[in-house]
């Protein structure tokens with residue numbers, strides 16, 4: 001992996017060792033079964049909660065581990081190295097659901113919502129995307145109307161990670177239609193997990209103290225190319241009454257909260273991509289050192305060595321970009337462009353490296369006997385979620401032009 005001491009401190013390396021041991025022992029043996037069955041990994045989720053993986057960067061006062069963003073990035077990377085359906089559990093929960101409450105919530109909101117999330121009692125999610133608004137998320141149609149001391153939400157979100165299994169969600173709704181993206185508000189919404197029996201069995205995933213809001217329901221599990229064990233669903237709001245104390249930040253000022261959350265989330269997706277690429281690379285080093293053709297190990301062919309050298313260079317660059325963006329965010333420095341560049345680069349590296357891994361496993365790479373085909377399927381979403389590659393290029397170009405004093 002090379003010397004990363006410019007970025008990582010001892011506690012980050014300890015986190016890496018701890019999560020790597022856990023992932024090898026508990027996730028690697030069952031990852032392909034979960035991929036096939038598409039079941040949510042409740043048992044491993046409970047073990048991850050026990051290890052404190054759902055609250056890594058949050059203050060101990062709110063049930064967190066009191067570490068930092070980089071520790072969480074390293075944990076996601078190490079989980080993704082073995083299985084991305086497990087890493088997205090920590091990633092989506094931490095960067096999309098809990099972080100906005102930590103950064104924008106009142107102490108009372110942190111007590112009520114961040115504490116059960118960070119302590120690993122329940123899972124959380126982030127509701128921005130709708131059937132008609134993905135990249136153009138400001139054109140959302142979900143509405144919130146004020147009635148007395150409550151807001152009444154109507155609408156639908158789609159592609160929501162943890163939609164079914166989660167209990168706390170940050171959801172965007174239009175509160176002032178005439179104001180465009182300056183008329184969107186962020187709401188904290190709660191419901192019971194759809195797998196109450198599993199949650200009770202493993203002792204993780206449900207809190208009786210959170211209100212199950214009437215009219216807040218979910219659709220069927222969406223079937224996907226990869227991330228098969230991750231729970232992705234529609235959220236449906238039919239006259240859901242949300243108390244005004246559940247508004248996160250200010251009325252009509254929710255869109256900047258979503259954008260800030262996405263800046264952090266993109267660093268998280270870069271960490272997933274990096275981990276997937278590293279996992280596929282590790283498998284490939286092992287395989288090309290064992291498999292022989294033409295009386296040679298295949299890693300002794302120069303053509304294969306060139307592929308390995310290119311892959312390692314891309315992984316290293318992705319790692320440096322991801323850790324750098326994480327450090328900037330941790331230190332409160334501007335990081336929009338760096339986060340977008342890290343996700344753009346790391347997600348393309350993940351696609352390229354996993355495709356190379358399948359290629360270098362030959363026919364076996366295409367079979368379900370080896371994990372590289374799953375890794376290749378899991379890599380693709382990193383080029384789509386939390387800003388497609390094309391949207392990231394728009395963000396990067398805008399930041400570049402601003403830096404040059406041009407109209408962005």
Ligand SMILES: Cc1cc2nc3c(=O)[nH]c(=O)nc-3n(C[C@H](O)[C@H](O)[C@H](O)COP(=O)(O)OP(=O)(O)OC[C@H]3O[C@@H](n4cnc5c(N)ncnc54)[C@H](O)[C@@H]3O)c2cc1C
Pocket residue numbers: 092096125126127128129133134135136158159160161162224227232381384385386387388389390391
């Ligand atoms: C497995 C999974 C999990 C997800 N989890 C969540 C979640 O937890 N919460 C959530 O809110 N969302 C989630 N999403 C949604 C995800 O963020 C969106 O799918 C993504 O932002 C793209 O939106 P879209 O699918 O509507 O595609 P569209 O916006 O319709 O884009 C379609 C294509 O058009 C391109 N395009 C669009 N606009 C432009 C432009 N201006 N210039 C150039 N090209 C453009 C895009 O790059 C893309 O290639 C998830 C999606 C998936 C698949």
